[in-house]
Amino acid sequence: MTTWLSPHFSLEEMTATQQRGLDNRPPASVLKRLKATVLVLEDVRTLLGNAPMVITSGYRSPAVNRAVGGSPTSAHMRGEAADFICPRFGSPLAVCRAIAASDLRFDQLIEEAGAWVHLGLGGRWRREVLSWRPGAGYQRGLRT
Numbered sequence: 001m002t003t004w005l006s007p008h009f010s011l012e013e014m015t016a017t018q019q020r021g022l023d024n025r026p027p028a029s030v031l032k033r034l035k036a037t038v039l040v041l042e043d044v045r046t047l048l049g050n051a052p053m054v055i056t057s058g059y060r061s062p063a064v065n066r067a068v069g070g071s072p073t074s075a076h077m078r079g080e081a082a083d084f085i086c087p088r089f090g091s092p093l094a095v096c097r098a099i100a101a102s103d104l105r106f107d108q109l110i111e112e113a114g115a116w117v118h119l120g121l122g123g124r125w126r127r128e129v130l131s132w133r134p135g136a137g138y139q140r141g142l143r144t
């Protein structure tokens, strides 16, 4: 049974984790934020021509976040971030370019090593656009 948080995004995909054995059920406060987060993801999906998005990481409990080496202040722990790919639209770089060029509100947009897109919401809504590369870490702007 699937619990839909919005027309295209489910609670299950927003809380899935490879970290079996670790509790990744969101508390009520996080669930409320997840519902707001998927509404933004719906806007992203529309921006991407309604191409299906694959969520690779949504909510992370503090234990899961530690296990995957996430930032200690990660927006994933607040239910205000999603990592995803959208192969039918294009590469993570192409997705980032489309989001950066739109008027969507976000805090951080990160193109992660050509492998996935991190979209962080809430906080200061900085509209910060970054690229992450192994060894080089975070750099401002999008890189080819």
Ligand SMILES: [Zn+2]
Residues within 6 Å of the ligand: 057, 076, 081, 082, 083, 117, 118, 119
């Ligand atoms: Zn992320």
